[in-house]
Amino acid sequence: MQNRRIVLASRPEGIPRPENFTIVEAPVPELGEGEVLLENQVFAIDPAVRGMLDDVKSYMPPVQIGGLIPTMVLGRVVKSRSPQFKEGDFGRGFIGWEEYSILNPGSVAFENVTVDPAIPLTAYMGALGWSGITAYVGLHRTGEMKAGDVVVVSAAAGAVGSVAGQVAKLRGCRVIGIVGSDEKAAHITGDLGMDAAVNYRSAPDLTAALQAACPEGIDLYFDNVGGRTLDTILPLMRPFGRIPVCGMIDNYNHQTEQYPIRNLWQVLVNRITMRGFLAYEAPDMLHEAETQLADWFRSGDLVATENVTVGLENTPDAFIRLMSGVTSGKTLVALNDRVTTLG
Numbered sequence: 464m465q466n467r468r469i470v471l472a473s474r475p476e477g478i479p480r481p482e483n484f485t486i487v488e489a490p491v492p493e494l495g496e497g498e499v500l501l502e503n504q505v506f507a508i509d510p511a512v513r514g515m516l517d518d519v520k521s522y523m524p525p526v527q528i529g530g531l532i533p534t535m536v537l538g539r540v541v542k543s544r545s546p547q548f549k550e551g552d553f554g555r556g557f558i559g560w561e562e563y564s565i566l567n568p569g570s571v572a573f574e575n576v577t578v579d580p581a582i583p584l585t586a587y588m589g590a591l592g593w594s595g596i597t598a599y600v601g602l603h604r605t606g607e608m609k610a611g612d613v614v615v616v617s618a619a620a621g622a623v624g625s626v627a628g629q630v631a632k633l634r635g636c637r638v639i640g641i642v643g644s645d646e647k648a649a650h651i652t653g654d655l656g657m658d659a660a661v662n663y664r665s666a667p668d669l670t671a672a673l674q675a676a677c678p679e680g681i682d683l684y685f686d687n688v689g690g691r692t693l694d695t696i697l698p699l700m701r702p703f704g705r706i707p708v709c710g711m712i713d714n715y716n717h718q719t720e721q722y723p724i725r726n727l728w729q730v731l732v733n734r735i736t737m738r739g740f741l742a743y744e745a746p747d748m749l750h751e752a753e754t755q756l757a758d759w760f761r762s763g764d765l766v767a768t769e770n771v772t773v774g775l776e777n778t779p780d781a782f783i784r785l786m787s788g789v790t791s792g793k794t795l796v797a798l799n800d801r802v803t804t805l806g
């Protein structure tokens with residue numbers, strides 16, 4: 464059986480370009496003991512992968528030239544040598560941009576996903592998948608969120624941020640989202656129910672705009688972007704505020720020239736707890752997060768948003784748009800047009 468895979472052709476400089484990627488064909492290897500073969504249905508397109516395309520130290524090894532581009536996949540099991548999976552199940556794990564993947568217990572985020580046929584499949588790769596789980600873990604565990612907190616979320620119209628803002632509202636917080644366009648601002652306050660939005664691109668003075676939106680200061684800043692936004696927020700934190708560091712996308716396209724953080728002293732002034740986290744390192748919260756997110760989705764309390772590109776060959780384009788900052792909701796690739804989406 465032949466597989467089509469997308470590999471790294473050259474290292475991107477800045478925002479990735481189509482020529483950084485190429486499609487190759489290779490036979491699907493034989494299954495080993497404990498492994499399952501997935502026919503991939505959906506890829507989750509993640510900003511963190513941009514960091515893995517540079518030859519620098521990250522929390523995952525850099526992709527080598529000719530190496531498969533890593534990604535979270537959701538696929539239907541077509542062959543199983545694992546007692547945990549049977550044919551027709553849905554397997555999810557961090558594998559790569561390819562039509563068929565072999566999943567084994569060593570795969571990051573290896574999971575047999577129970578799919579409710581009443582819920583579109585793509586939701587399990589966005590708000591009900593790792594984006595939602597990340598928001599949930601970051602707020603509850605790393606951020607120690609409490610009802611009544613003033614919570615600020617950056618990239619608040621994005622995959623993780625859109626869920627983080629809604630979950631914080633559902634837990635009784637006041638939520639301010641930071642976004643990069645007026646359309647996104649209207650979306651997060653109108654469709655997603657956040658209390659206020661700040662457009663960091665158009666605000667003439669970002670500090671003043673955030674002070675106006677949170678005059679009482681900030682208890683919890685859910686950081687998706689780092690850079691200037693983080694630097695601006697540090698002095699606005701309340702004493703004993705918490706900053707769960709989910710990601711720093713502002714740095715990803717230019718890792719060697721990162722924005723200089725000038726206000727780090729404010730961590731001491733405001734006795735801030737600032738801590739990075741990786742959602743897949745909280746497996747004990749997985750069941751709670753998945754169950755709660757699905758319940759909120761079914762009851763209509765959680766709005767899932769996504770943008771879906773169809774076809775393996777269009778995956779680089781979806782990634783390039785994500786890294787250009789123009790997307791809203793979870794960026795996904797459906798491998799065929801039979802995949803059910805949120806519409």
Ligand SMILES: NC(=O)c1ccc[n+]([C@@H]2O[C@H](COP(=O)([O-])OP(=O)(O)OC[C@H]3O[C@@H](n4cnc5c(N)ncnc54)[C@H](OP(=O)(O)O)[C@@H]3O)[C@@H](O)[C@H]2O)c1
Pocket residue numbers: 508509510511593594597618619620621622623624641642643644647687688708709710711712713714716740741742743785786787788789790791792793794
């Ligand atoms: N720790 C974990 O376990 C974990 C898991 C998943 C994701 N993450 C991280 O969470 C963050 C959000 O990921 P996501 O998947 O939800 O992405 P996303 O928010 O759907 O998409 C990225 C958004 O980031 C904003 N952005 C801000 N500065 C940017 C820049 N310099 N270049 C491009 N975009 C920029 C853009 O929105 P605006 O128009 O609003 O600026 C853009 O639409 C990322 O940092 C990611 O690495 C962490």
